[in-house]
Amino acid sequence: MQTAFTIRTPGPGLTEFTRDVASWLAGTGARDGLLTLFVRHTSCSLLIQENADPSVRADLQTFARRLIPENQAWITHDAEGPDDMPAHIRAALLPVSLSIPVTGGRMTLGTWQGIHLWEHRARPHTREIAAHVA
Amino acid sequence: MQTAFTIRTPGPGLTEFTRDVASWLAGTGARDGLLTLFVRHTSCSLLIQENADPSVRADLQTFARRLIPENQAWITHDAEGPDDMPAHIRAALLPVSLSIPVTGGRMTLGTWQGIHLWEHRARPHTREIAAHVA
Amino acid sequence: MQTAFTIRTPGPGLTEFTRDVASWLAGTGARDGLLTLFVRHTSCSLLIQENADPSVRADLQTFARRLIPENQAWITHDAEGPDDMPAHIRAALLPVSLSIPVTGGRMTLGTWQGIHLWEHRARPHTREIAAHVA
Numbered sequence: 001m002q003t004a005f006t007i008r009t010p011g012p013g014l015t016e017f018t019r020d021v022a023s024w025l026a027g028t029g030a031r032d033g034l035l036t037l038f039v040r041h042t043s044c045s046l047l048i049q050e051n052a053d054p055s056v057r058a059d060l061q062t063f064a065r066r067l068i069p070e071n072q073a074w075i076t077h078d079a080e081g082p083d084d085m086p087a088h089i090r091a092a093l094l095p096v097s098l099s100i101p102v103t104g105g106r107m108t109l110g111t112w113q114g115i116h117l118w119e120h121r122a123r124p125h126t127r128e129i130a131a132h133v134a
Numbered sequence: 135m136q137t138a139f140t141i142r143t144p145g146p147g148l149t150e151f152t153r154d155v156a157s158w159l160a161g162t163g164a165r166d167g168l169l170t171l172f173v174r175h176t177s178c179s180l181l182i183q184e185n186a187d188p189s190v191r192a193d194l195q196t197f198a199r200r201l202i203p204e205n206q207a208w209i210t211h212d213a214e215g216p217d218d219m220p221a222h223i224r225a226a227l228l229p230v231s232l233s234i235p236v237t238g239g240r241m242t243l244g245t246w247q248g249i250h251l252w253e254h255r256a257r258p259h260t261r262e263i264a265a266h267v268a
Numbered sequence: 269m270q271t272a273f274t275i276r277t278p279g280p281g282l283t284e285f286t287r288d289v290a291s292w293l294a295g296t297g298a299r300d301g302l303l304t305l306f307v308r309h310t311s312c313s314l315l316i317q318e319n320a321d322p323s324v325r326a327d328l329q330t331f332a333r334r335l336i337p338e339n340q341a342w343i344t345h346d347a348e349g350p351d352d353m354p355a356h357i358r359a360a361l362l363p364v365s366l367s368i369p370v371t372g373g374r375m376t377l378g379t380w381q382g383i384h385l386w387e388h389r390a391r392p393h394t395r396e397i398a399a400h401v402a
Contacts, residue, residue, distance in 0.1 A: 040378030110174030244308030
């Protein structure tokens with residue numbers, strides 16, 4: 001079974017969409033199988049990380065900015081502005097696809113694991129994630 | 135077919151569990167298919183890397199410590215100690231899921247590839263990995 | 269259905285092989301399913317990134333060289349030369365497997381997404397990627 005999730009992002013940072021995935025999965029009637037998510041863009045990422053304390057998401061964003069800052073002299077690709085190439089680099093380092101076993105109709109996520117879309121561009125975007133379960 | 139592997143880690147570093155996976159896979163009778171592993175935590179990772187020379191694993195740990203050191207002034211999430219947020223960042227950068235084609239009943243791992251659990255927390259932990267083959 | 273792709277690399281950098289995958293996929297007759305690629309090496313990676321502007325690929329290579337330079341005093345594993353351990357570290361940070369939903373016989377890649385083999389060793393290599401679709 002397949003679907004696509006559309007996520008609107010407010011700019012850089014993590015947007016959780018675990019509930020959208022869980023809700024769709026419940027509707028498919030899938031019991032035991034494998035769920036795969038795939039983000040169809042080159043300047044944002046998927047990420048499974050802690051969804052309890054917002055300070056984790058804030059620190060992840062700070063780390064990304066420090067590891068891959070904008071306006072570096074060695075960057076040549078800046079057609080869409082100073083956030084263009086840093087967004088591609090972050091997207092290269094972080095997951096484009098995630099696969100999660102499904103048992104008894106539920107994803108085998110750990111207690112603190114939430115599924116996020118990580119926006120790397122400065123401005124809001126509409127992002128599409130393809131999903132497959134079988 | 136599904137199972138869960140439980141790995142006890144002695145603290146930071148890589149613990150190989152290729153044999154556990156291969157042994158379970160052999161018992162399933164699966165011939166041609168896809169094996170997926172998924173770690174159910176936000177402060178450790180899965181990693182496929184060289185399993186021959188222990189210096190590779192040692193240098194990977196040194197790199198992780200240098201790239202994401204503890205006790206940085208910009209870190210705000212430290213509820214569980216100085217290793218808390220660095221562990222989340224390392225877990226964000228490294229794989230939470232791995233998918234390996236299975237051919238003739240065996241994983242298509244290359245000669246030097248071993249499957250590891252990478253512990254990012256300072257203290258020993260018990261970690262669970264969900265597995266699916268179909 | 270399974271196959272293996274063989275990619276010859278000219279040294280460090282990204283080699284796109286989206287067309288090889290699409291062509292094989294078309295021949296399998298698969299309609300709706302999941303395609304998985306798995307690289308059978310510990311010193312190169314798979315990467316989905318922009319395939320339009322070559323400056324993206326050039327900047328990604330520059331970033332990799334800056335993040336993980338050769339000839340660092342803390343590196344102990346150098347049996348195969350100064351590019352040996354940096355290649356393992358880059359392979360640890362970048363994907364070893366990728367999973368892409370297939371809809372109506374086509375991969376659900378976004379407009380700008382191409383599938384690449386990222387060579388991390390200094391010299392040309394022949395690399396093998398296992399593929400599975402079901």
